[in-house]
Amino acid sequence: MKKLFEFECKDCGVFEELTEYTQTCDCPSCGKVSYKIISTPSIQLEGWSGSFPGAMAKWEKNHWQDSRQKTKKAAED
Secondary structure (H helix, E strand, C coil), rough: EEEEEEEEECCEHHHHHHHCCCCCCEECCCCCEECCCCCCCHHHHHHHHHHCCHHHHHHHHHHHHHHHHHHHHHHCC
16 A cells, blocks of 8 residues: 655655655656655644644633532622
8 A cells, every 4th residue: 555755865855755654765856865754643633732622611611610609609709
């Protein structure tokens, strides 16, 4: 199965190639041997500060309820 990998040619720079898992690939511009580079994935988690939306919503609900109870208790005293 082919996957998208990044390779670096010493003369041409970085390029992407759809290929089987391999450490080397020929540069499409100059034809020289290029080596696979390790790169960070381009993903982004949804939600606040990288947390999942469900966890943040649950925290906000609990925080709001706790504040409301504290305010209500303080008003009764």
